[in-house]
Amino acid sequence: PYDMLIIGGGPAGAAAAVYAARKGIRTGVAAERFGGQVNDTLGIENYISVSVTDGPKFAAALEGHVKDYKVDIHNLQRAEKLIPAAQPGGYVEVELANGAKLKGKTVILSTGARWRNVNVPGEAEYKNKGVAYCPHCDGPLFKGKPVAVIGGGNSGVEAAIDLAGIVKHVTLIEFGAELRADAVLVNKARSLPNVTIITNAQTTEFTGTNGKLDGLNYTDRVSGEAKRVEVDGCFVQIGLVPNTEWLRGTLELSKHGEIIVDAKGATSIPGVFAAGDVTTVPFKQIIIAAGDGAKAALGAFDYLMRS
Numbered sequence: 001p002y003d004m005l006i007i008g009g010g011p012a013g014a015a016a017a018v019y020a021a022r023k024g025i026r027t028g029v030a031a032e033r034f035g036g037q038v039n040d041t042l043g044i045e046n047y048i049s050v051s052v053t054d055g056p057k058f059a060a061a062l063e064g065h066v067k068d069y070k071v072d073i074h075n076l077q078r079a080e081k082l083i084p085a086a087q088p089g090g091y092v093e094v095e096l097a098n099g100a101k102l103k104g105k106t107v108i109l110s111t112g113a114r115w116r117n118v119n120v121p122g123e124a125e126y127k128n129k130g131v132a133y134c135p136h137c138d139g140p141l142f143k144g145k146p147v148a149v150i151g152g153g154n155s156g157v158e159a160a161i162d163l164a165g166i167v168k169h170v171t172l173i174e175f176g177a178e179l180r181a182d183a184v185l186v187n188k189a190r191s192l193p194n195v196t197i198i199t200n201a202q203t204t205e206f207t208g209t210n211g212k213l214d215g216l217n218y219t220d221r222v223s224g225e226a227k228r229v230e231v232d233g234c235f236v237q238i239g240l241v242p243n244t245e246w247l248r249g250t251l252e253l254s255k256h257g258e259i260i261v262d263a264k265g266a267t268s269i270p271g272v273f274a275a276g277d278v279t280t281v282p283f284k285q286i287i288i289a290a291g292d293g294a295k296a297a298l299g300a301f302d303y304l305m306r307s
């Protein structure tokens with residue numbers, strides 16, 4: 001049994017593990033894939049104090065830092081069930097896919113999130129080669145170039161406004177007849193001279209030359225015509241899905257499925273804390289997830305001292 005059991009080994013989970021271990025308490029981490037989303041990232045240029053690194057290097061550094069301390073790492077293990085403590089101060093249990101059960105006086109959930117894909121030909125092929133998901137991360141790579149944004153909800157329209165200040169031109173593509181973002185954002189996007197909005201457009205394929213994205217094809221859902229936009233980059237903004245399917249019905253989630261946390265990372269279950277992209281904490285970034293993991297570990301440690 002652990003004093004602090006961390007589920008998820010991305011930036012949030014790794015930071016929580018380092019903070020917990022430095023308190024001299026029994027710490028364990030179970031993760032499906034240590035490193036998390038950063039494994040899929042090409043360049044990282046916005047982690048303060050590290051000018052440039054790449055995803056696999058950053059993931060290895062996370063694991064290396066955790067291994068500097070006495071932390072049990074259960075890698076390649078998927079958690080499937082959370083069982084709250086039977087009585088206050090008791091052990092919270094986490095059941096793994098392999099049938100094993102891990103116990104913690106406190107548990108930190110940091111299972112992250114995943115970007116929803118368009119699921120059309122070329123998306124996987126040109127991922128990180130033009131097809132991108134995070135405007136804060138990859139926007140500057142397309143400075144002065146034409147890009148597209150897929151998705152006319154708040155995140156898509158925000159991305160279009162944000163990118164318009166960096167890139168040459170933004171084509172915002174929405175499947176439905178109308179943009180679904182807040183009116184203030186829609187008005188702002190419409191006022192920008194280098195943003196074009198296309199509605200009723202179903203993306204059908206990403207295309208490229210020499211291994212790099214060169215555009216996307218779509219069907220005009222009103223006329224049925226096949227059309228095309230030539231771009232160097234395309235930001236897919238059709239949703240970020242928190243990895244909380246396994247927690248449904250056990251603790252309080254937002255309407256988007258994110259774990260609701262308070263200022264110290266506490267969830268609706270005593271002794272269970274959460275951190276990073278899986279929570280309601282806004283802005284999904286490495287530095288934010290890492291800070292959030294540290295905060296949740298300190299929150300959980302505070303709980304341990306009092307129970």
Ligand code: FAD
Pocket residue numbers: 007008009010011012013030031032033034035036037038040041042043044045046047077078079080110111112113115133134137138243246275276277278284285286287289
């Ligand atoms: P994650 O990194 O998602 O880690 C979640 C962890 O939980 C993983 O170890 C995963 O295997 C594990 N897990 C999930 N479900 C289970 C389960 N049921 N049981 C056990 N373990 C589980 N941010 C930046 O700041 N800069 C960038 O340049 C940048 N580029 C990005 C590029 C791409 C392509 C992507 C996808 C994201 C990028 N991000 C970037 C966002 C950043 O990666 C995330 O905000 C950050 O990784 C979130 O950290 P996290 O620890 O909360 O979750």
